[in-house]
Amino acid sequence: MAATNDTSFPERNRGWYQDDLREVNDPIRKLLENYSKVPSSEVGRHVNQIRERGFASNPYPCIGLYRFANLTLLTHPLYDTIVGRLKSGEATYLDIGCCFGQDLRQLVQDGVPSRQLTGLDIERALIDLGYDFFLDRDTLQSRFVIADVFKGAAQGRVWTDLEERGFDVLHCSAFFHLFTLEEQISAAKHIAKLVKKGGVIVGRQVGSVKPGNVPAIRAGSYSYRHDVETFGALWKEVGEATQTRWKVEARAEYSKPSTPQIRHYERLQSSQIGHPQRLPTFIPVYPVVYLGVVGSKGSGTPVCVTGPRFRNTTTSSWGSLARKDVPRELYEAILSSSVNMSSVLSEEE
Numbered sequence: 170m171a172a173t174n175d176t177s178f179p180e181r182n183r184g185w186y187q188d189d190l191r192e193v194n195d196p197i198r199k200l201l202e203n204y205s206k207v208p209s210s211e212v213g214r215h216v217n218q219i220r221e222r223g224f225a226s227n228p229y230p231c232i233g234l235y236r237f238a239n240l241t242l243l244t245h246p247l248y249d250t251i252v253g254r255l256k257s258g259e260a261t262y263l264d265i266g267c268c269f270g271q272d273l274r275q276l277v278q279d280g281v282p283s284r285q286l287t288g289l290d291i292e293r294a295l296i297d298l299g300y301d302f303f304l305d306r307d308t309l310q311s312r313f314v315i316a317d318v319f320k321g322a323a324q325g326r327v328w329t330d331l332e333e334r335g336f337d338v339l340h341c342s343a344f345f346h347l348f349t350l351e352e353q354i355s356a357a358k359h360i361a362k363l364v365k366k367g368g369v370i371v372g373r374q375v376g377s378v379k380p381g382n383v384p385a386i387r388a389g390s391y392s393y394r395h396d397v398e399t400f401g402a403l404w405k406e407v408g409e410a411t412q413t414r415w416k417v418e419a420r421a422e423y424s425k426p427s428t429p430q431i432r433h434y435e436r437l438q439s440s441q442i443g444h445p446q447r448l449p450t451f452i453p454v455y456p457v458v459y460l461g462v463v464g465s466k467g468s469g470t471p472v473c474v475t476g477p478r479f480r481n482t483t484t485s486s487w488g489s490l491a492r493k494d495v496p497r498e499l500y501e502a503i504l505s506s507s508v509n510m511s512s513v514l515s516e517e518e
Contacts, residue, residue: 185230185386189217196240197271204278205304219302223269226294230386231268231343241342241373242272251338251369255281260337263363264288265318266344269299273311284310287336291317318344319352321359328359335365346375349382350393350403357407376400 193201193212201207207215216238223232231237242248254260255276262281264273267288277283288311290296296313300306316327341360345353364370377383377394385392395403404415 186224186228186233187235190220190235190238194238196243196275197238200240200271200275200278201303204274205302207304215302219269219298222301223295223298226298227292236343237268237271240272240275242340242371243275245371245373247369247371251371252276252279252281254369255285255338259285261334261365262286262338262340263331263336265339265341265360266290267299267313268295269302270296270311270313271299271302272340272342274299274303274305274309277309277311282310286311287331288313289316289318289331291315318356318359321362332362335368336363337365337368339364339368339370340372341370342373344372344374346394347385347392349391353393354403354406354410357403358410361407361411361413 190213193216197216198209198212201212201215202209216235220232220235220237223237242251245251251262255262262273262276262285264270264287267273267290270288273283273286273288276286288296288299290313293315296315299313300309303309314327314331316324316331320328322328322332339360345356348356360370375394376396378396380394380396380399382391383394384390407413408415
């Protein structure tokens, strides 16, 4: 049944609830058809039903706007390298903020043994719903952990077990850009302790061509958006605090917003959520930035990174991204906080 925006569900009127999908993108469609054996004719209805149930329990923008239907890890430049590493031995993987576990299931579909994979999220309801989304409650051998990244070892064994185990590959997407710079540093310190020597951290976050604080969805709150340089500075500070050293290589690119994203910002322009400023000063942009991390924990020989390396570059311009159906002021406002950024971190000698 199609969703409706009504007063009994006020979150739907706040700008981060999209109408039911009419077309499901190919990667998630193929995953549902081939991994979950959902009939092709039922994929759209299945995705919409899961979104409704997820939004009912956790009305987050990533669910309301179907961001969970984008397989973030699959599009990362290091994806093939990661799959090869996980398939070549007993390397382990941790997905921080895994939501429904969609990226984890894609790894399984691509041949990675599910027993090597762990998902972590603060919301149990999302993890439980992931089993219904992918119809694998009785077959998936992966482990899921309910924990808060910001509390770290203060949570006891649920976290210290993760630290003692350590992981070769960590995936953390759509996470850092939600918080202040101080909160990001705090979380990164805890995350760094989960990485094995020579481990890899990959992710996808929102960045900005003008790094700094931006108003967040919650009234009176702010989050910090990075560019290549400030993201590197974050990891330098984390390294000093955790006695590790990280080298950052990154690439920044503009990303052409999609039609649903543009319509979303048009709705936000007239809404009163969080901060009633004009749109150019209130851009809660959703994941459009790649942050790939490669590094090794503690002292010792720096990790040898296989796979692509990236230069610091910024490409594209208004002329190449312009769309005739979108006012230039609106479009430039979106672009000002939407930057694709690929990066590689490795330990320095």
